[in-house]
Amino acid sequence: MNKIRTELLLCGGTGCHSTGSIKVRDALKNELDKQGLGKEIKIVETGCNGFCAVGPVMLVQPEGIFYQKLAEKDVPELVEEHFLKGRPVKRLFYKESASKEMIPQMHDIPFFAHQELRTMRNKGIIDPEVIDDYIARDGYFGAAKALTEMTPQQIIEEMKISGLRGRGGAGFPTGMKWDFASKSPGNVKYVLCNADEGDPGAFMDRSILEADPHAVLEGMIIAAKAINATKGYIYARTEYPLAIKRLEIAIAQAKEYGFLGDDILGTGFSFDIEIYQGAGAFVCGEETALMRSIEGKRGMPRPRPPFPAHKGLWEKPTILNNVETLANVAQIILKGGKWYSSIGTETSKGTKVFAISGDVNNIGLVEVPMGTPLRTLIYDVGGGIPDKKKFKAVQLGGPSGGCIPEYLLDTLVDYEEIAKVGAIMGSGGVIVMDESTCMVDMARFFMDFIQDESCGKCTPCREGTKRLLELLEKICDGRGELEDIDILEELSVTIKEASLCGLGQTAPNPVLSTLRYFKDEYYAHIIDKKCPAKRCVALLKFEVDPDKCKKCGLCFKACPTEAIVWKKKEVAYINKEKCVECLTCFSKCKFDAIN
Ligand SMILES: Cc1cc2nc3c(=O)[nH]c(=O)nc-3n(C[C@H](O)[C@H](O)[C@H](O)COP(=O)(O)O)c2cc1C
Ligand code: SF4
Ligand code: SF4
Ligand code: SF4
Ligand code: FES
Numbered sequence: 001m002n003k004i005r006t007e008l009l010l011c012g013g014t015g016c017h018s019t020g021s022i023k024v025r026d027a028l029k030n031e032l033d034k035q036g037l038g039k040e041i042k043i044v045e046t047g048c049n050g051f052c053a054v055g056p057v058m059l060v061q062p063e064g065i066f067y068q069k070l071a072e073k074d075v076p077e078l079v080e081e082h083f084l085k086g087r088p089v090k091r092l093f094y095k096e097s098a099s100k101e102m103i104p105q106m107h108d109i110p111f112f113a114h115q116e117l118r119t120m121r122n123k124g125i126i127d128p129e130v131i132d133d134y135i136a137r138d139g140y141f142g143a144a145k146a147l148t149e150m151t152p153q154q155i156i157e158e159m160k161i162s163g164l165r166g167r168g169g170a171g172f173p174t175g176m177k178w179d180f181a182s183k184s185p186g187n188v189k190y191v192l193c194n195a196d197e198g199d200p201g202a203f204m205d206r207s208i209l210e211a212d213p214h215a216v217l218e219g220m221i222i223a224a225k226a227i228n229a230t231k232g233y234i235y236a237r238t239e240y241p242l243a244i245k246r247l248e249i250a251i252a253q254a255k256e257y258g259f260l261g262d263d264i265l266g267t268g269f270s271f272d273i274e275i276y277q278g279a280g281a282f283v284c285g286e287e288t289a290l291m292r293s294i295e296g297k298r299g300m301p302r303p304r305p306p307f308p309a310h311k312g313l314w315e316k317p318t319i320l321n322n323v324e325t326l327a328n329v330a331q332i333i334l335k336g337g338k339w340y341s342s343i344g345t346e347t348s349k350g351t352k353v354f355a356i357s358g359d360v361n362n363i364g365l366v367e368v369p370m371g372t373p374l375r376t377l378i379y380d381v382g383g384g385i386p387d388k389k390k391f392k393a394v395q396l397g398g399p400s401g402g403c404i405p406e407y408l409l410d411t412l413v414d415y416e417e418i419a420k421v422g423a424i425m426g427s428g429g430v431i432v433m434d435e436s437t438c439m440v441d442m443a444r445f446f447m448d449f450i451q452d453e454s455c456g457k458c459t460p461c462r463e464g465t466k467r468l469l470e471l472l473e474k475i476c477d478g479r480g481e482l483e484d485i486d487i488l489e490e491l492s493v494t495i496k497e498a499s500l501c502g503l504g505q506t507a508p509n510p511v512l513s514t515l516r517y518f519k520d521e522y523y524a525h526i527i528d529k530k531c532p533a534k535r536c537v538a539l540l541k542f543e544v545d546p547d548k549c550k551k552c553g554l555c556f557k558a559c560p561t562e563a564i565v566w567k568k569k570e571v572a573y574i575n576k577e578k579c580v581e582c583l584t585c586f587s588k589c590k591f592d593a594i595n
Pocket of ligand 1: 165166167168169170171172174194195196197198199282283284285286287288320321322323325326427501502503
């Protein structure tokens with residue numbers, strides 16, 4: 001028998017695929033074989049490891065050494081030096097952005113050190129296409145326990161004890177939702193998984209599915225037993241081909257092993273799962289719209305009640321849960337609700353997965369205990385703000401969310417605490433913004449997205465979001481009037497109160513939160529006709545201030561259209577005829593010399 005001495009856990013998530021991990025994998029295979037190491041060193045292609053920004057990434061086990069930004073050309077040196085001669089290649093280690101220290105061990109890298117993995121406990125360490133890898137990590141033990149030892153009511157009680165709340169946005173208690181559906185009369189019931197993930201900047205659900213698809217299937221099987229459902233659907237957007245492929249493989253394997261299909265594990269219980277591919281409309285993530293979409297109709301929300309637990313898919317009792325919610329279920333059943341609720345805050349238990357993006361050093365996917373301060377999330381895990389710029393705000397909860405200013409960064413990751421400061425936990429999108437972000441423009445960006453995605457069924461959302469967008473555009477264009485601020489506020493309140501579904505009810509949040517914390521920026525645009533962050537093109541002159549210019553030439557080097565005239569020791573000058581107003585020079589100039 002061959003003895004494997006080393007495993008190379010190479011990331012095969014969408015992010016690392018796009019930065020070249022497939023080429024690295026093939027080169028590694030060739031090189032290991034060439035050096036006679038093919039039998040003792042195994043390559044395992046995992047799902048997203050989380051640290052996508054430095055991909056392709058690879059963890060060498062059992063040593064724990066983490067390599068980043070791998071390229072095909074690095075492979076011969078890596079194999080020769082590390083795997084043949086035992087000398088890890090330092091230049092491929094992670095480099096800490098502030099101290100520039102090279103850190104070899106994955107668990108010492110701050111991005112990983114502050115995390116506590118429960119939902120994503122298998123990410124980056126199993127092959128998601130091999131069911132035995134999942135089983136070796138206690139996979140399907142929770143389902144086996146639920147099916148052979150527990151009554152539906154006992155499962156629901158355990159879920160209630162865990163305190164798990166839905167991770168898809170609203171934070172509704174999962175056990176309670178299942179309880180309603182289990183008590184609804186009817187022989188036909190459905191379990192649905194929401195893998196629509198329409199929020200800009202969010203990729204938690206996709207990564208969970210790519211890295212650990214069986215965890216989601218297992219959660220659905222347990223949910224099915226709890227409410228006595230026989231059929232489940234996973235609603236996944238077509239733009240997630242890798243997640244869908246891995247789900248298809250996982251479903252086929254689970255059927256082969258007897259975890260899905262008829263008479264599961266000989267218990268007499270039958271449950272099957274099908275994937276439904278959505279075309280990628282944001283509103284189809286809303287639960288009633290999602291159900292209409294599976295029925296083959298246009299995905300439009302309908303009023304509630306009746307709630308899906310009573311009348312859902314094809315008017316039958318249905319539960320819909322988010323990918324992350326379901327990925328927690330098996331561990332809760334296996335280890336107990338008390339184990340899960342042992343971390344977190346009074347009202348928010350367990351951990352939460354976040355997708356950190358924007359102006360932050362460590363962009364990626366992280367899981368932290370509920371109750372972690374936002375400051376820890378952004379500075380310790382996220383590594384702070386690049387290029388010595390100042391933090392301005394963090395946008396939480398996607399397009400329905402709100403932004404939080406610097407002085408509120410000690411707010412804890414907790415449903416209620418975050419809502420108190422005007423944002424929402426949402427699905428876990430965290431967009432960090434530095435001083436170069438214009439908050440009016442940011443509100444405009446989200447409103448543009450929202451009005452585009454409004455399904456048009458109800459007037460407050462259809463017309464109101466358009467009107468909000470027009471007002472924000474007017475202010476960004478320098479045509480704003482003071483009364484626009486009052487109109488923005490009044491209209492926002494009306495849209496929130498009168499819209500039919502969650503999309504319209506939360507649409508004004510980015511406007512309201514920027515008005516709450518950054519009203520001075522609105523005034524600067526309206527009264528002074530200035531954009532303090534220098535992002536709103538209509539309010540900029542595209543001129544260099546000779547008193548501030550330090551003659552460094554950075555703008556000259558960065559300009560894509562050669563619109564900047566500059567010579568050594570001379571002040572730069574912008575030729576407006578050639579300038580395409582791309583704003584690159586504004587972000588490159590370290591001396592704030594361009595107006
Ligand atoms: C406009 C809109 C879009 C939504 N998109 C998603 C989504 O992409 N994924 C998701 O899980 N929930 C989404 N939700 C929330 C779902 O409707 C639903 O509350 C959730 O899937 C329930 O699962 P949970 O209890 O596990 O969170 C959206 C809600 C609204 C109003
Ligand atoms: S609130 Fe917006 S998205 Fe929801 S039903 Fe009304 S128009 Fe459609
Ligand atoms: S805005 Fe863009 S095109 Fe214009 S001068 Fe600056 S870098 Fe060049
Ligand atoms: S980058 Fe700024 S300081 Fe440097 S030459 Fe251009 S305008 Fe002047
Ligand atoms: S895809 Fe490789 S780290 Fe996320």
